[in-house]
Amino acid sequence: MHHSKRKRSRVAIVTGASRGIGAEIALALAADGIAVIVNYATSADKANTIVKHIKQQGGTALAVKADLSKPDMATSLFDEAENTLGKVSILVNNAGVMELSPVADVTDVSFERQVSLNLCGPFRLMREAAKRLADDGRIINLSSSVVGLYQPGYAVYAATKAALEAMTKITAKELGGRGITVNAIAPGPVATELFLKGKSEELLDNIKNMNPFKRLGEPQDIARVVQFLSRSDATWINGQVVRANGGVV
Ligand SMILES: NC(=O)c1ccc[n+]([C@@H]2O[C@H](COP(=O)([O-])OP(=O)(O)OC[C@H]3O[C@@H](n4cnc5c(N)ncnc54)[C@H](OP(=O)(O)O)[C@@H]3O)[C@@H](O)[C@H]2O)c1
Incomplete structure (x- = not known):
């Protein structure tokens, strides 16, 4: 009988992977043979559906609940990933929240919510990744x-994302010695709940018309960029912000 030696698959943590862009990222990485931790905060059913899809395609995935706006969650998420799927090679900081308001009306609660999920969460996971990510790993932050x-x-x-971009570029310079690349992807409008919530058809049409391709981005448009940056041979793009937006800005 022929025994083929199977290469151990790489492991990815994708935060906020129950729906929207994160869900497509999880599916795309799994399609490349990567074992995926599908993180979520509240949408257990949706996270489990993504895991089911991945398994049906012959892939490996696990749904892990963790509210990443909370301080200790980064460590426990890494622990759980290592204990179940093995050493982590790819971290995708995707979970995020957007609350729009003129500065005059921003509440402390809203400020805290956005900073804690969009900036503190990715910071704590990057700090963990800096110590625990496999050599030649990948960190990809959603700006x-x-x-x-x-x-x-x-x-x-915008301030949370600008800070995340700064942190991305600096961390990239710190981790190059181990072959780890750190990049950000800055999508334009993408048709997810985060973006569509509260926008009229007319406003959406205007936004579509501003784009050279006359449409909104789809989660897959972004997932493909994550897929590319995650590849083992994508070694020479580091410390960059990829503005994946169809050319609108
Ligand atoms: N959509 C756009 O137009 C757009 C444009 C530029 C950048 N982005 C960025 O892209 C990323 C994904 O956005 P999206 O549009 O896909 O958002 P989305 O559809 O609202 O999905 C957000 C995801 O984040 C998870 N999440 C929310 N709070 C969390 C928490 N405290 N801890 C862990 N996970 C949490 C959600 O899981 P639960 O359902 O379980 O809470 C969900 O899976 C964000 O960083 C966003 O800022 C989006």
Whole structure:
């Protein structure tokens, strides 16, 4: 009988992978043979559905609940990933929240919520990754194209993402010695709950028309970029912000 020696699959943590962009990222990485931790905060059913899809395709995945706005969760998420699927090679900081309001009306609660999930969470996971990620690992942080737009109402959200971009570029310089790349992807508008919530058809049509491709981004458009940056041979893109937005800005 022929025994083929199977290569151990790499392991990825994808935060906020129960729905939206994160769910497509989890599916895309799994399609490349990567074992995926599908993190979620509240949507257990949706996270389990993504895991089921991956398993039906012959892949490996596990849903793990962790509210990443809470301080201790980064360590326990890494622990759980290592204990179940093995050493982590890829960290995708995708979980995020957007609350729009003029600065004059931003509540402390809203400020805290956005900073704690969009900035503190990725920071704590990157700190963990800096110590525990496999050599030649990948860190990919979800920023946003609004960072460069300075639109009214976006002050807090854009500030969290601008800070994350700064942290991305600096961490990239620190981790190169182990072959780890650290990059950010800054999507334009993508058709998910985060973006669609509260927008009229007319406003959506205007936004579509501003894009050279006359449409919104789809989660898959972003997942493909994550897939590329995650590849073992994607060694030479490091410390970059990839503005995946169809050319709108
Ligand atoms: N959509 C856009 O137009 C757009 C544009 C630029 C950048 N982005 C960025 O892309 C990322 C994904 O956005 P999206 O549009 O896919 O958002 P989404 O559809 O609202 O999905 C958010 C995901 O994050 C998870 N999540 C929320 N709170 C969490 C917490 N405290 N701990 C862990 N997970 C949590 C959610 O899981 P539960 O359901 O379990 O809570 C869900 O899986 C975000 O960082 C966002 O800022 C989005």
